[in-house]
Amino acid sequence: MPSRLLGIFFDAGNTLVVEEPGKHLWEMQITPIPGALEVLSTLKSRYRLGVISNTVGSGDIELADVLEQAGMRTLIDALVTSRDFGKAKPDPAIYAEGARRLGVPLAATCMVGDRLDTDVAGALKAGIPAIWLKHPGAIEVAGVAPTHVITRLSDLPSWLEGSYARPVSPS
Numbered sequence: 001m002p003s004r005l006l007g008i009f010f011d012a013g014n015t016l017v018v019e020e021p022g023k024h025l026w027e028m029q030i031t032p033i034p035g036a037l038e039v040l041s042t043l044k045s046r047y048r049l050g051v052i053s054n055t056v057g058s059g060d061i062e063l064a065d066v067l068e069q070a071g072m073r074t075l076i077d078a079l080v081t082s083r084d085f086g087k088a089k090p091d092p093a094i095y096a097e098g099a100r101r102l103g104v105p106l107a108a109t110c111m112v113g114d115r116l117d118t119d120v121a122g123a124l125k126a127g128i129p130a131i132w133l134k135h136p137g138a139i140e141v142a143g144v145a146p147t148h149v150i151t152r153l154s155d156l157p158s159w160l161e162g163s164y165a166r167p168v169s170p171s
Contacts, residue, residue, distance in 0.1 A: 005164040006104040007077075008043060009095065009123075011113035012053040012063060015133050015153070016040075017070050025058040030069040035154035040075040042157045048102040051079040052094055052111070054118060059084040078102045089113075090122030112156060116141040131156065 013019030018031040043049060053063055059081050067073040078101035082088035085097055099106035110129040113119020121144045123130035132138075132146035133153060148163075150156055 004108055005047065005110060005160065006108040007048040007050060007099065007102045007110075008160075009050045009052045009098050009109060009111045011089075011111075011115065011119045012051050012066065014114040014135065015112060015119070016051065016072060017066060025055065025062045025066045028066070030066055032070045032072065033153055035152060037071055037075075039153050039156055040072055043160070044075050048077045048104055049075060050098050050102045050109075051076055052089065052098045053079070053081050054088045055081040055083045057083070089118040090125055092122065092126035095123060095126035095128060110147070112150075112153075114138070116144040116146070120144055120146045131159070 010016050014033070016033055016036045018033060020028045040049060051063065051067065055063065060079055063079055063081050064073060067076055078098065080094055080098045080101060082094060085094055087093045095111065096106050099109050102109070106126060106128060110131060111119055111123035112131045112133060114133045114135055116132060120130040120132050121141070124144070129147035132149045134149050134151050148159060150159065
């Protein structure tokens with residue numbers, strides 16, 4: 001794990017906003033995950049915040065619109081969608097692009113997501129810590145071991161505080 005964390009990536013669906021299976025972003029009723037706005041607000045003063053999302057019919061503009069509807073857009077410094085970037089999680093390249101857009105070294109970031117097979121596996125392949133937001137009924141994936149597991153997004157700030165040196169405020 002890096003000693004100093006400068007950036008945090010989040011998955012969008014079922015990590016920041018409730019995902020409706022089988023629907024495109026623009027078809028969903030946008031509902032933030034409980035505690036998401038508070039967590040982002042808490043972390044914003046200490047870290048650069050990004051969203052990395054696997055999308056099919058939606059790109060960066062549609063994701064930005066969803067984050068705006070959820071009241072989160074101003075808290076997010078950068079976002080990357082697989083549709084517009086051309087590579088999807090778990091490909092490490094999408095994490096490197098996220099770090100480039102955040103303006104921080106990839107090695108000084110971590111990923112928070114609800115899926116072991118994409119969010120966590122991809123972060124680990126990219127060489128960064130992976131925090132699994134484990135929802136009830138989540139399925140374990142053999143060979144994928146997250147750096148840390150949380151069951152509520154609101155558990156993230158205290159874990160980060162105890163695990164990493166406090167960074168200087170992001171620019």
